[in-house]
Amino acid sequence: MIANVLITDDDADYRETLCDALSRRGLSLHQARDGDEALEVIEREPIHLALLDVHMPRVTGLEVIRVLSERSAPMPYILMSAMMDEEIEREAARMRAYKILHKPIRLKVLRDIVCGGLAETYGWRPS
Structure with missing residues (x-):
């Protein structure tokens, strides 16, 4: 299985950084600049x-x-923000977000979380 991962952030440079960090894991990466575009993808x-x-x-x-x-x-979804507060965290947890991450995010940690979410949900393993 080739896992399709969607990276959604309004900062194009940040999206590219995350794509670079995940690109060597055998994932098919997709990008969206906002939530509306994410839903279209x-x-x-x-x-x-x-x-x-x-x-x-x-x-x-x-x-x-x-x-x-x-x-x-x-579908596991990971919420990330530089301005996370307790209300957002509670709401995301209520909607069963797989993980809630505070920016800046260490790229190795992000890779491990993404691979873990895919493994837990689909039995996926990196290539």
Whole structure:
């Protein structure tokens, strides 16, 4: 299985950094600049895991999680933010976010979390 991972952040440089960090794991990486674009990608691609920034224009990461949490098929989603607060964390936990990460994120930690989410949900192993 080739796992499809969606990276959603309104900072293009940050998205590229995350793509570079994950590219050697045998993943198919997709990018979105905001939650609205993320939902479009999810509709047309079989996404297995989503990394979502909280604070984005148009549709926030929490709003994307609300949509995804209503689906019957499980998908791990990881919420990340430089401005995380307890209310956001509680809401994300209530919607069963796989992980909640505070930026800046160590890239090795991120790789381990992404691979762990894919392994737990789908039995996926990196190539």
